[in-house]
Amino acid sequence: MAPKNKNPNGENVVPEVQQKKTQALILKSSDGEEFSISKSAAGLSVAIKNMMEDDCAGGVIPLPLVDGGTLARVITYLNKHAEDGASDEDKRKFDEEFLSGMEVDVLCDVALAGNYLDIRGLFHDVCQRIVNGMKNKSVEWVRKTFRIESDFTAEEEEQIKKEYAWAWEGVDSDAD
């Protein structure tokens, strides 16, 4: 069973259980948190796997683009997917729950990390999740959901609405 690094208070947690396990790597987040992870779980990230194969994964691997909170999430995901007994059905269920609780901001962070660490399955699922907030939704809805601020001038906005009337038709109602 691979280690789980829960870090709700943002404190540095280096699990000691893992000390005796030789098959472990330490991943270091941008804000200096260290996480231990089994090699088999870490290997699900193509980027880390390449580093291990090139033999430059000795000691601590710094991941300057991933913050601690995000890394903890990614590691939870990797651990589940590297778990020996987990069936595909289990994993699918886990993925569903794993992503469904995430806020938009967190999804974006995880997408960035998934791409950076080259974890295809995770990246794919997160993108799919983000897209769900756009499918058949109005322009205003998308702006609100993702807190995107329109930087079109009022005239431009008006012109767009006139020329692309279809984009405002047939979408789901904005009412919650």
Added chain:
Amino acid sequence: MEKSSDFVVDTYLMDLPNCHLNRRPRFRAPPLQNVACQQHGTFQYQSLETGELQEQEAGANASGGLDRLSALPDIICQHILSFLPATDARRTAFVSRRWRYMWCACDSFMFDEREFHGRPPPLLQWHHSRQNFIRFVDEALEFRKTYFNDLSIEKFKVSMRFVEEVSPCLEKWIAFALERNSEELRHTWHESN
């Protein structure tokens, strides 16, 4: 480019200074040692409109809210949009300037007549809708050629019922895909409903 009542090529966009993106590498994670995004929580991206490198404080926009999505690198935004049906992807163009051309830089172009505008059209409007669909595909390709001509497309798929009107476009569409090294080219005809 002709004007139609439903889809009009965005003429005022055409006046913008040359839009240009660096050739995008095939989708793959950046090497770990290459810390392209700064460590202080800022992202660099190339503005689609001015072509200038811009730096954006991670997520901070004028209103003080956090727009993390727009702060993601272009390549990720484009990948996200490639999961959307064509009309939904196209709709994101009207969200803000940052998203204006994102939809047409995607690594996959997929059009399905049955998902056009989210649902199949009412029976009597098939003909009208089909013409719009053909025009929609044509326009998307025009945009792509104008702004991102040098980007390759991994997947190009048009799914529709075969009708006479489409034959002149077919050759054009297939040529478009071949020119861009599309790895997967698929044209599906579905039976009459």
